[in-house]
Amino acid sequence: MEGYDFRAIEAKWQRYWEENKIFKCDKDPSREKFYVLEMFPYPSGALHMGHLRNYAIGDVVARFLRMRGYNVLHPMGWDAFGLPAENAALKSGVHPSDWTWRNINHMRKQLKEMGASYDWDREVATCSPDYYKWTQWLFLLFFKNGLAYKKEAPVNWCPSCKTVLANEQVEGGRCWRCDSLVQKRKLNQWFLKITAYAEELLSSLEELEGWPEKVKVMQRNWIGKSWGVETFFEIEELAMKIPIFTTRIDTIYGATFVALAPEHPLVEDLVKFSPQREKIRAFVEEAMRESEIEREALGREKKGIFTGFYAKNPFSGERVPVWIADYVLMEYGTGAIMGVPAHDQRDFEFAKQYGIPIRVVIKPVDRELPEELEEAYEGDGVMVNSGPWSGLPNREGIERMAEWLKERGLGEKKVNYRLRDWLISRQRYWGAPIPVVYCDNCGVVPVPEEELPVILPLNVNVLEGGASPLPYHDEFLNTKCPKCGGPAKRETDTMDTFICSSWYYLRFTSPWTDRAPFEKEDVDYWMPVDQYIGGVEHAILHLLYSRFFTKFLADQGLIKFREPFKRLLTQGMVIKDGAKMSKSLGNVVDPDEIVKKFGADTARLFILFASPPEKDLEWSDRGVEGCHRFLNRVWRLVSDRIEELRALPNKAIPISEISDRKARDLKRKIHKTIQKVTEDIKDRFHFNTAISALMELSNELIAFEPNDEEALRVFKEGIESLVVMLYPFTPHISEELWQKLGHEETLAYHPWPSPEEDALIEEEINIVVQINGKARGSLKLPAGLSEEKIKELVLQSDMVKKRIEGKKIEKVIVVPGKLVSVVVHD
């Protein structure tokens, strides 16, 4: 037999799979389904190692489960709208659409070349009109339900991307995509009311048992639920109530000031009445300008200005100064706070800065606070200096003071979330148009469903500086009002691309339908996604948005489940020389090169072998070579005896009928390997240890020298088990060897082997002997002995006798099948 010609073999089987549509799947209610999904890529140009890893992991799962008899849905598509297409257009003059489709074609080819087993009949691209028609349809559904709305608000503006961003897309004050500093601008924009689902998005995280704790914690923190009290401080001479939110109402006797956010609407009124209005106005303007850049500056000095007014503490009646402070955020709570310097570090710093009094009202139980505080005490304790409440444990105080307010109508308990509504307008061209028109008579009018899709015009010129051409595209811009028929203008903003990716997993269940975003019976059969696989960078963004969409669609009666992804695997990064692969570091390894040089099977095998999927993977050229060597050994192992092997019957010999000891040992190794590999893949996704078990089996097969027919038949069983179990990892070489062994059917649906129980039972057991807790050797004993017998044999053995001579046996511990521990003393 010829050598391992991976190029020919891989091309051959890829063609075979494609021509025969081997991985096409249909819904079949009589069979148990499994939906494996990897996060679909943005078609940026070419696959990188991270993609290869993601899709290799998904492919192993899909192929394994097909062999286990599941009806497997494993689709692929393209997250095809987005800014890089426009940037490429600016740079090279290619139309975003052409650029995108060219990349899709290239990357599809690459996915096929890595041997991924997708049902390509289900491919979707979010930029094609028959997809974004339904993205727009879903927008209208949100709109009709009052969950899509337009409002003017201070929003995040990325000056480099020339568009606004959702809060989730700002990381540490910088744009998630281009890392520019984000500015605040007051703009009129479209939002989706994700906050309507804040509570459920939070509470149902607990049901997601198949999700990594890390991701759930990140979502929990992002939603940021906190319980507290809303009450108010009143400026009596203006009859103005300043509402404040606090989680620490127990500290209210320590409130020595009140502070408003510079953007707070009441600020305007205060300015009017203040004698020093000029100074205040200047401060507010300054603060609002500065907040854009300086807000994220670390350890930055807090700034504020006294308004000249005093407001009354609802509990003590004390009048405290009202300040405007730049560290108070308009977007959270009521946009105003009570300042308690002794028990809040931020207020403490502010008070120190401006000489505001610091008054301790909570005393820790286990120690005394210093006379002069160096930092705020934020812990629990007993209330002091708090009028009638003094002496009460503060946790109890929180409850009782809230009731006290409620009884008097001065305030009540309140829950606040950090989560804000999702800003979805983008001032970009390459996205799904928001299906809305503006009519002088009727105002904001949604485009009727029958008129969808609102087509994104392709005959546009890329504009200097990169701004969207849509507002200047007369044909697109000018339209008729669907309501009154009068002249109207289209919305020229497009939707955040995260909208497109918030429902693609539903579309995959029936991508061909033109009646609805998805067919109900298909979605009912296939959803939810049983295993979702992707990078942790979407822990909040895509994964939170998709959960929101799912809950909304469930409330609309379109789907029956409230969580889209049952199990989630977040794969680690691909690292080289200790750092993430990146162009700027110059440590990128191109998957194409590896596939060309060693083949897709080798590339897949290395990626899966080098590290468990959730951990980072250190790239090693040597490691790749090692995997290639392994496949060569397997190839030789089979081809060296191919004629003999083909001539043998396919039926395995039961272990009880094998006469030779070595052959029985091999049989046992085969079935132990089946057991281990199955468990490693199925229960734990530990592909690295599954592969190492297959390497061990291969090593034993190489060392085994069959010299009669019985031995040869056990050998053949081993060879075939190896080839079959390698299939999910290295499908091409497996198919080829399988065929060479005389089989006609593809391995794609070949039943996954299960271990023969008899063949798992050891004849002899190695019993470890410990004396005083130290391992001193081992004894080979026949399996199935009673505890007493084992104990007896161990104590009689020379090894033990020699060591316990003249000593007293205190205790003997027998762990059946494993070890005997003898404790002695002089």
Added chain:
RNA sequence: GCCGGGAUGGCGGAACUGGGAGACGCAUCGGACUUAAAAUCCGAUGGGCUUUAUGAGCCCGUGCGGGUUCGAUUCCCGCUCCCGGCACCA
């Protein structure tokens, strides 16, 4: 600062419910084959020591310090360092 995860040979990583730490792979060294090299194959490989020099035996060793246990990479207490996320959220 808060939250989450981690630390095991020269390297990537194994070790399931507490049971001989280092599977598998890489690298290194030695050998075989070869005119030679590559490829391939065989063997050794945590550190140290004793020894009748070889059949062997002993000590140390999973970030650090304690503890529980016949026995701890695994469980408990207290630290150190590294990685990731969040960070004026009242």
